[in-house]
Amino acid sequence: MATFETEAVVLRAIRYSEADNVLTLYTRDRGRASAIVKGARRPRSRLGGRLQPGVVVRVTIAEGRRGLGAVRDASVIDPNAGLWAHATRLLAAGSVLEGALRTLPDGDPNEAAFHLLRNAVALLARSSAHPGPPRLDPLVLGAHVKLLVVAGLLPALGSCVSCGSIGTFPGFSASRGGVLCGDCSAGAEPLSRRGYEALAGLLGRPLSEARGACPPEAAEDVERVVGLVLREHLGVTLRSALSPEVSSRR
Ligand SMILES: [Zn+2]
Structure with missing residues (x-):
């Protein structure tokens, strides 16, 4: 499956099924985009807890059907931690x-x-x-x-x-x-x-x-x-x- 890497601001994170989240991102390279984070809400998720609204990330997304990609990897560029203060x-x-x-x-x-x-x-x-x-x-x-x-x-x-x-x-x-x-x-x-x-x-x-x-x-x-x-x-x-x-x- 084709993947792409881009910087993005997380606009929204919605619970999806038991353990997954669906993110809406504003990406630098593709505009608004949606992507699922599998297992995001499992306690030991490597990605899930960091991908909250307002966080700026570099993400790798596998393109999926009907516009819903899947986040393969993410690293935080700016956590904007002050938002939660x-x-x-x-x-x-x-x-x-x-x-x-x-x-x-x-x-x-x-x-x-x-x-x-x-x-x-x-x-x-x-x-x-x-x-x-x-x-x-x-x-x-x-x-x-x-x-x-x-x-x-x-x-x-x-x-x-x-x-x-x-x-x-x-x-x-x-x-x-x-x-x-x-x-x-x-x-x-x-x-x-x-x-x-x-x-x-x-x-x-x-x-x-x-x-x-x-x-x-x-x-x-x-x-x-x-x-x-x-x-x-x-x-x-x-x-x-x-x-x-x-x-x-x-
Ligand atoms: Zn006038």
């Missing part, structure tokens, strides 16, 4: 990994997406505690916004998508593809100025500076825009985020 860090990383799991396709390598994920989990594993819900940590929101970029889903933020004017944008429409000026925003979702500025800041700055780009009062607006885009283009609502309907009613 605080429950909030693990929840924050879980939100980013869920975003990747649900927005990036199988079998479509995307080097930028791989580096973004690897960088995001490393920053979260080493970051100081963030007050408030982990899903609203600017590091998490910054990773979600940058995931939109690498997935090719980023809405237009520079000018009104309806008339092209430049200025302030009190509206947002995922179906129309971006922000709207005051004259064109009837019926659109409201977008606060601080929410707009936080979106622009998170996009324009490296992820390591996300906490300086998104004040707490802008966080829910950013989350809502990301949620609207994912729902419009992929039909996806992240379980780790508040649904767009709930947050727009607040």
Whole structure:
């Protein structure tokens, strides 16, 4: 059976049968991929305990039928052990990994997406505690916004998508593809100025500076825009985020 070796971020590990796990990985060479780890949950498993969500590994995978490979070997590149030191860090990383799991396709390598994920989990594993819900940590929101970029889903933020004017944008429409000026925003979702500025800041700055780009009062607006885009283009609502309907009613 053909095998391949690649670096990967573990996105998810699910129990499968009595002793096996099925991993969803974001691989550097093949994009999202699924692979079974035989005997992963046996006490003396050589591989199982190390292959947890958020861990960066080098894996050898034997290709299998219907897209499910089998992990033959794995070595840890970065355990990101700090994720397990605080429950909030693990929840924050879980939100980013869920975003990747649900927005990036199988079998479509995307080097930028791989580096973004690897960088995001490393920053979260080493970051100081963030007050408030982990899903609203600017590091998490910054990773979600940058995931939109690498997935090719980023809405237009520079000018009104309806008339092209430049200025302030009190509206947002995922179906129309971006922000709207005051004259064109009837019926659109409201977008606060601080929410707009936080979106622009998170996009324009490296992820390591996300906490300086998104004040707490802008966080829910950013989350809502990301949620609207994912729902419009992929039909996806992240379980780790508040649904767009709930947050727009607040
Ligand atoms: Zn307009």
